[in-house]
Amino acid sequence: MTAVIAPIAPSPETLSRTRERFAALLGADAVLNADTGLGVFHDPFEGPQAQGHQPSLAIQPATVEQVQEALRLARELGIHVWTSSMGRNFGYGGSAPVVDGGVVLNLRRMNRILDIDERNGFAAIEPGVTFADLYAALRKDDIPLMMSVPDLGWGSMTANALEHGIGYNVLGDHASALCGLEVVLPDGSLLHTGQGGIPDSPLWHCHRRGFGPAVDDLFKQSNLGIVTKAGVQLMPRPEVIMTGTIRCEGKEDVGPLLDMVRRLLQAGVLQGVPMLVSSPPSATGDGGGAFTAENLRKVLRPGRWNLRFGLYGHEALVASRRAILEAEVAKIPGAVLEARTYAGDSGPDEVEPRDLIAAGIPNQVLLERLTGVFGKNFGHMDFSPVLPFDAAYAHRTESLLGETMARFGLIGAFGLLCFPRSMVSASLIMFDASDQARVDAARVAVRHLCDEVAGWGCAPYRAHVALVDHVQDKFAYNDGAMARFYTRLKDALDPAGMLAPGNHGIWASGQRPDGG
Ligand SMILES: Cc1cc2nc3c(=O)[nH]c(=O)nc-3n(C[C@H](O)[C@H](O)[C@H](O)COP(=O)(O)OP(=O)(O)OC[C@H]3O[C@@H](n4cnc5c(N)ncnc54)[C@H](O)[C@@H]3O)c2cc1C
Missing domain, CATH: 3.40.462.10 (FAD-linked oxidases, C-terminal domain)
Structure with a gap:
């Protein structure tokens, strides 16, 4: 049975070993500490004497393969990894982890627009693509598609949608505009959801469901995987x-x-x-x-x-x-x-x-x-x-x-x-x-x-x-059946509770600090 990683900050020795191993894996410039840029991955509004929710390092993989390897290494080292795309979840904690001392895995370097399909009205993007980036690409080539934007354009389109973020025009329910995800699971394996389950499917970002239960929503407001590619539906530019x-x-x-x-x-x-x-x-x-x-x-x-x-x-x-x-x-x-x-x-x-x-x-x-x-x-x-x-x-x-x-x-x-x-x-x-x-x-x-x-x-x-946790506890029907269900999923996919422990109140069995 896999041991659960304790919900506490890593020791200085573990942290030092973690820094070295990630630098060897991703390159020294992809590992940020307090002197080299970690500051932007704190909660920007945490206050000068903040306690708790402190990131200990940030790592910035540039490819899907590096994300896979980073998660495998985190499991080996027994450290927590907290997912962030642009890391601008301001008002909700920015990139700050639930568990103190988590390593922020930030995806700003994965910022490619992989496809803009004018005919079918979607874009396939990496998580480091901001609203402003996609808008600039649409304008540059005068592509007649329109996007929905939240109040600030500097966030990640993928992360905002994964967080159930809200914009204001026709596709303003951003989570519903996602169609077809690539997900790195906590064990480092790769999943394509929906039609993407068919190798080389031409319909991955066009048709929401595949065969059997649709699982895209399991990766929204979640800690069951890291989304490394997403289809985002766009509307025809209106007259x-x-x-x-x-x-x-x-x-x-x-x-x-x-x-x-x-x-x-x-x-x-x-x-x-x-x-x-x-x-x-x-x-x-x-x-x-x-x-x-x-x-x-x-x-x-x-x-x-x-x-x-x-x-x-x-x-x-x-x-x-x-x-x-x-x-x-x-x-x-x-x-x-x-x-x-x-x-x-x-x-x-x-x-x-x-x-x-x-x-x-x-x-x-x-x-x-x-x-x-x-x-x-x-x-x-x-x-x-x-x-x-x-x-x-x-x-x-x-x-x-x-x-x-x-x-x-x-x-x-x-x-x-x-x-x-x-x-x-x-x-x-x-x-x-x-x-x-x-x-x-x-x-x-x-x-x-x-x-x-x-x-x-x-x-x-x-x-x-x-x-x-406080909010998750409000979903108390049948003695917290929903939270227990999430824990069963977490135990199946991430029994060590390595990936973003506590995100949205989802923990591996026995990991929640207050015992739940
Ligand atoms: C003045 C102001 C106005 C705002 N207005 C709006 C608004 O109109 N609408 C709105 O929705 N928000 C709004 N926000 C909140 C916030 O700024 C946005 O939602 C922003 O897009 C979130 O930051 P981000 O995109 O950088 O996400 P991140 O900070 O990168 O990610 C947010 C969370 O998503 C999850 N996540 C991120 N990437 C991944 C991934 N690749 N795989 C799996 N999980 C992932 C993680 O749990 C992470 O904590 C506002 C904030 C401010 C300060």
Whole structure:
């Protein structure tokens, strides 16, 4: 029976041996320590006296074969490896491992765009390809395909999708846009999922399933393998993009507004992932220094409620959708619709900064704005529960967030991402990352928020590494049957618990430090 690797940081001797062996395997410049660039693989918002979740080394393999060999070596050495692609999972811990002292296996060097298939509408990419990289490649050759982007364009397209990341246009549910993965399993062996199981399949990135259970989702929010190649589906570049906002000024207006959004999403009139932002005029709160309610209002959109939406496609289709939307908005007293229309091939210079995301153009506007207002020590932690599509939950979550921020001396922005049958709250809890007390308060506050929404039968879709067990424990049906099932999978594929132990609360048997 394979011994489980203890969930503790490696000793200095083990670390020194690990560094030498990885340098021999990958080359000295592919092994980073504190003096040679490890800093960017910490949680950027961990605070100056951070405890726990510290990476001990980072390694940067450049090929699939090197990833395979690195995992075999990690098993031999008995050390933990934590997967990171670009390593910019900011708000959720960056590249910081759950278990202290993990070796970050970072895939920035694997940054090739392997294929862009215009006819079938997909790209095959390595995990080091960012949203900005793929966009540049599409623009360079004027390929008429459009991508969905999250708020920041510097992340890995693969990792963001594996994390169930969310963008805002038609393919905004990024995990669903993945089709066909290449995965290195913890024993170093290689798997092609779906149609990729057939040697030289022409359909790997075109058709989701193969024969038997589809396993792609086992590698999302997971520690059962490292994805080294992914198919990402793209949409045909639309003739026209129309984007804009619907504003309402009354607190209770969110009821009819959300009701309309739900109906129009289910009916296919609204497209993508509309985002609702709340801006309560009476918001108070003080997170110290620049983290004031007044500054918070500077980064929020105008209106008590402000919904961003996008419409895409042939001109006549967009016009029809717009007409239906306008008629529906007219039924909501006081609601104001503002929209701007762009040609589908508009570039970054032709689209207003506020519309870049809806137009599928990667950018860093939001982060620049936040650091511009709050300063270079801007830090945040995200609270992202999945909620029933009902205005009552918008009110409840907004109140809960406000009370919690006041109690813990923090400030937070409240938004909702709208899917046809559910909402995801995008609550950005902001603090001065150079102030350890505020960093610690943010973690306690988010923990408290998770406990509160658990009372409603809800939980976050994604969580900071410091809180993953806490969130996994909310999935408690049948005495934690889900977590036990994950452990059985982990034991089968990685009995030593070498790969990313504890990621999303998934552990090998007997490995969870608190015993589960
Ligand atoms: C201001 C701001 C706005 C943001 N807005 C959004 C937004 O709109 N939408 C959104 O989704 N996120 C958002 N984020 C969060 C985050 O920045 C993005 O999700 C980002 O894309 C994640 O970083 P990354 O792509 O570098 O992933 P990484 O940090 O590289 O990876 C994230 C995680 O994915 C897993 N993983 C990574 N690579 C692999 C692999 N090859 N195989 C298996 N598992 C892997 C690991 O568990 C890893 O911890 C925002 C953050 C900030 C600061």
